[in-house]
Amino acid sequence: MVWGPVFVREVMTAPRRPRLYLYRALYVTALFVLMGTGWLVLAGTQPIRNVGDLSRYGGAMFQVLAPLQLAVLTFFAALGAAAGVSQEKDRRTLVLLLLTRLTNAELVVGKLSAALLSVCSMLLAGIPAFLLVTLFGGVSLDQVITAYAVTAATVLAAGAVGCTMALWREKTFQSLALTVLLLVLWATVWEVGAVASAGSPAGWWIGLHRVCEMLSPLRALSAAVFPDVRYAAWWQTPAWWYVGTTTLVGLAVLGLGVARVRRWNPSREVRPAISEEEGELSTIWSMEEAALAERVEAARADHVDAERDREDVRHRRVWDWPILWREVCTWAYGRKIVVVRLAYLCLAALAWIALRYAAQPAVGEDARSLVEMIPPAARVLGPFFLISLVIINSLAVTSITNERDGQSLDLLLATDLSPRDFVLGKLLGVLWVTKEMVAAPLVLVAYLGFTGQLSPENTLFVEVALVVLTVFSAMLGIHYGMHYAGSRTAVLVSLGTVFFLFLGVVTCMVIMVSFQGSFQQQLAPFLAFIGGGGIGLYVALGIRNPSAAIALASILLPFATFFAITGFLLGHQELSVFSVVTAAYGFTIAALLVPAIYAFDIAMGRTKGGEEES
Numbered sequence: 001m002v003w004g005p006v007f008v009r010e011v012m013t014a015p016r017r018p019r020l021y022l023y024r025a026l027y028v029t030a031l032f033v034l035m036g037t038g039w040l041v042l043a044g045t046q047p048i049r050n051v052g053d054l055s056r057y058g059g060a061m062f063q064v065l066a067p068l069q070l071a072v073l074t075f076f077a078a079l080g081a082a083a084g085v086s087q088e089k090d091r092r093t094l095v096l097l098l099l100t101r102l103t104n105a106e107l108v109v110g111k112l113s114a115a116l117l118s119v120c121s122m123l124l125a126g127i128p129a130f131l132l133v134t135l136f137g138g139v140s141l142d143q144v145i146t147a148y149a150v151t152a153a154t155v156l157a158a159g160a161v162g163c164t165m166a167l168w169r170e171k172t173f174q175s176l177a178l179t180v181l182l183l184v185l186w187a188t189v190w191e192v193g194a195v196a197s198a199g200s201p202a203g204w205w206i207g208l209h210r211v212c213e214m215l216s217p218l219r220a221l222s223a224a225v226f227p228d229v230r231y232a233a234w235w236q237t238p239a240w241w242y243v244g245t246t247t248l249v250g251l252a253v254l255g256l257g258v259a260r261v262r263r264w265n266p267s268r269e270v271r272p273a274i275s276e277e278e279g280e281l282s283t284i285w286s287m288e289e290a291a292l293a294e295r296v297e298a299a300r301a302d303h304v305d306a307e308r309d310r311e312d313v314r315h316r317r318v319w320d321w322p323i324l325w326r327e328v329c330t331w332a333y334g335r336k337i338v339v340v341r342l343a344y345l346c347l348a349a350l351a352w353i354a355l356r357y358a359a360q361p362a363v364g365e366d367a368r369s370l371v372e373m374i375p376p377a378a379r380v381l382g383p384f385f386l387i388s389l390v391i392i393n394s395l396a397v398t399s400i401t402n403e404r405d406g407q408s409l410d411l412l413l414a415t416d417l418s419p420r421d422f423v424l425g426k427l428l429g430v431l432w433v434t435k436e437m438v439a440a441p442l443v444l445v446a447y448l449g450f451t452g453q454l455s456p457e458n459t460l461f462v463e464v465a466l467v468v469l470t471v472f473s474a475m476l477g478i479h480y481g482m483h484y485a486g487s488r489t490a491v492l493v494s495l496g497t498v499f500f501l502f503l504g505v506v507t508c509m510v511i512m513v514s515f516q517g518s519f520q521q522q523l524a525p526f527l528a529f530i531g532g533g534g535i536g537l538y539v540a541l542g543i544r545n546p547s548a549a550i551a552l553a554s555i556l557l558p559f560a561t562f563f564a565i566t567g568f569l570l571g572h573q574e575l576s577v578f579s580v581v582t583a584a585y586g587f588t589i590a591a592l593l594v595p596a597i598y599a600f601d602i603a604m605g606r607t608k609g610g611e612e613e614s
Contacts, residue, residue: 004106006097010114019489020118026536027072027122031129033532034068034507035061051137058136063225065133066147068507069126070221072499073119073151078158078183079394079495081115082175083488085166090405090487095266104258112163112254119155123148146224146239153243154217157250158183164257168264171334172402176394176491181343184387188350190216213238214245321421323412327429333395341436344391347384348440354380355444377453381444385466386502388437389473390495396430396477397494401487409604419600423478423593430474441466461578472585473498479592482604483544493540500533501561530558541592545599549591553584560584 014020042057088094088111097107130144161182166175194212213219220242228237319325326332355377403409412422431438442463449459477494484490538554560580567577 004102004110006102006107006110007113008110010110010117014114014117020121023118024121024125028125028129031065031069031126034064035129035132038064055137057138058133059138061136062130062133062139062143062147064507065130066151066221066225068503069123069147070151070154070217071503073123074154074158074183074217075495075499076122076492077116077119077155078162078179079176080119080162080488080492081112081159082162082166082179083172083491084115085111085163086172086175087405087487089166089170089265090172090402098262098265104261108163108167108254108258108261112159115163116155116159119159123151123155140227143224143227146227146237147221149243150217150220150224150239153246153250157246157253160250160254160257164253167257167261169334169336171337172398172487172491173333173395174336174340176398177340177391178343180387180390180394181340181347184383185343185347185350186215187217188347191218192350192354194219210238214241217242217246220246321425323417323422323425324429327399327425328432332429333399333433337433340391344388344436344440347387348436348444351380351384351444352447355447377448381441384444385441385469386498388441389469389498391437392430392434392470393473393477393494393498394491395434396426396474397481397490398477398487399426399430400478400481401484401490404481404485405487413604419597423596423600426478427471427474427593430477431470434474438470458574461574465578465581468582468585468589472589475589475592475596479541479596482596497537497540500537501557530562531555534558545595547591547595549587549594553588553591556584557588 038057038061042053085094088097102110127148130148131141133139134141134144158179162175162179165179165182166172169175169178190212194209194216213223220239223237223239223242331337400409403412445454445459445462445466448454449456454462476497480490480494480497484493534555534557537557538551541554542550560583564577564581567580
């Protein structure tokens, strides 16, 4: 088979795992629940008299479901592929695969195909929901096919980027963070180029605009959702040009991983040292061994601790919190984490430039879409804040899973480290390592306050809320890392929770704005939908270690996020929105932190010596 035995093994073992059917069932259920919620909103806000009303419903739902599918499946493809390969490296099983007769193509393509297997099954399972939308009218079959082609090409490219990054980088966090930042930078650069070159009469600007449209996933999906009648043939549309170029880019990135997999792996921690001058394997000659033995014997002749007492030998003093000392004073996540920081700072610079040239908000009676209701500064900072939280969360969860996969967690549990030292050390260490992701959003908000775009009290509200959300994101990752034994499952569930709390609520708001009407009549269906999301959140957070506080937090978080976004759009008092967000997320931090410390032995499976003897 062209994909090799790695993919064949995944195809044979995947049907035995319940999560393959669980992901697919949950995804399709979410699509139909959103469709049902949209129908309840439409039927509750206005009478359905003719076919035109049904067509309006079909078109609005397609505008909601197509971007949601693109975002969710791209997320699962990129991070799933990166986490799958990183798990092999952390457990040192990738070295064993490299010792087999597998070719580079069979190994890399097999791992990517195995990671995309569940994503492709979700993509295919969603076809009936999109075909059902076409029955209402307002959406053609060609639009559905185009949207699916755009999504499939993006999934392939995102998975190739995630797989190649994981093969290149040694640490899981580096792979996840660079994958997220690279994909966001790719979409941002082409979107900025398309906006900057729009409406320019110069010929080369027009060409740049067409190139940006062909490479921007947002523009391609917009061309599928809102078809342009100026293009006579399907192959002339930017969406299909995007499908072709993105597929080629994905194959090129995958080809890079195939060509370099054995050059990048095993890592420097495993393979022998290589001479920097000649590129040959270093050798310890017998004369050097003899000289070393003589020096050791000379040291022992006087005293066994003679070498320790030498003044020129300096030892680093470990703090009273050794976990925090390791996170702060060592390169615990690799030296190449500097690359992650530089990429993030580039993204922060783009966000700052966008804030400087952002137009004034157009909120009023003419604002008929969610984008028009959101101020330009919030359009820029909202996605930027979400990316920062995702990166912090990914480091938090991998800080635990890496210890488990590297078999060092058992050694830590065998020491006299207290749960407080371990949990708080990891939490504070994550915040220190991601200090750029913590500080950059705060600096941008302070810039808005300095330029007068935010009042002093609103600036303070946003700053405090950002600190609370940052600590919540880090604590959430530590919680999932402690309770899920599989690193890939822990990463996907943790990052999926962050996406659900923000992307899911934003999707609800899009539906509410699409079907304009009385807010009170729309509220009941969405409260039911968000209540179901709260139950799902409790299953992810507290099903393995039930807690009344976690159950209450799971119900409060979706409603608090929904209230905050709704209050922001409707112009409610900023103090009420700030109070609800900080109270709900602050309570959740305590609900996760207290069991992590006081039920640490139960969560990590550690038993005390006295309990064993009894």
